[in-house]
Amino acid sequence: MRVFKAEFVKSAIKPEHYPKLNLPEIAFAGRSNVGKSSLINSLLGRKGLVKVSKSPGKTQALNFFTVNDSLSFVDMPGYGFASVPEKLRQSWGHMVENYLKSRAELQAVIALLDCRRIPNDDDLNLLGWLSEFGIPAIPVFTKIDKIPKTHRLRELKEPKKVLAEVFGGTAPHTVMYSALSGEGKKELWHAISKAAGGGKRSLPPDDVEG
Numbered sequence: 001m002r003v004f005k006a007e008f009v010k011s012a013i014k015p016e017h018y019p020k021l022n023l024p025e026i027a028f029a030g031r032s033n034v035g036k037s038s039l040i041n042s043l044l045g046r047k048g049l050v051k052v053s054k055s056p057g058k059t060q061a062l063n064f065f066t067v068n069d070s071l072s073f074v075d076m077p078g079y080g081f082a083s084v085p086e087k088l089r090q091s092w093g094h095m096v097e098n099y100l101k102s103r104a105e106l107q108a109v110i111a112l113l114d115c116r117r118i119p120n121d122d123d124l125n126l127l128g129w130l131s132e133f134g135i136p137a138i139p140v141f142t143k144i145d146k147i148p149k150t151h152r153l154r155e156l157k158e159p160k161k162v163l164a165e166v167f168g169g170t171a172p173h174t175v176m177y178s179a180l181s182g183e184g185k186k187e188l189w190h191a192i193s194k195a196a197g198g199g200k201r202s203l204p205p206d207d208v209e210g
């Protein structure tokens, strides 16, 4: 995918503030420090479009971007800061759940997992929500350059086993990505393009809380 234009549109928390883009949308989610900003910047071939955030609780909004005027990307705030107070945790959950439930344009969520960590409850909760709302998940192991190719089968065995539990017993295909080397970039773009062709989702009938 040749990215000739990538633009930040706006940050929003509540559904009434989401931009009306009418483009197929792909969201990116993962634990803080999973490599989400680096991955989005690497996909877009831009160095600083998505700011690498260091302080917990600062980026508690959904950040909307457009790509080539034909696709929209949403950077969801990282979850799982150990030090985050319960109140912030709840507002994160509320915002994310509202977004997942109400955004008909959303075609898939790229679920980022650090290849050297076992998926934890926060990761599994997010995957559980996606399945509950019928949103396709595209799981990605980030920072894959940290595991030499010959060790991957062994080192990814346990994370895959844990993932399998939320995917009905079979580990899903997981893209291996390195923002450093560019490994996985072609494959992830392919998965994004495929997911983006899905058309609008039909939403559940229940109301969305503001």
Ligand code: GDP
Residues within 6 Å of the ligand: 030, 031, 032, 033, 034, 035, 036, 037, 038, 039, 052, 053, 078, 142, 143, 144, 145, 146, 177, 178, 179, 180, 181
């Ligand atoms: P975010 O908090 O999820 O947005 O994560 P960042 O993109 O800020 O990355 C967190 C840390 O991981 C930074 O120190 C990055 O340099 C590092 N990092 C991100 N992606 C990669 C990668 O593909 N390979 C390696 N080795 N390090 C990475």
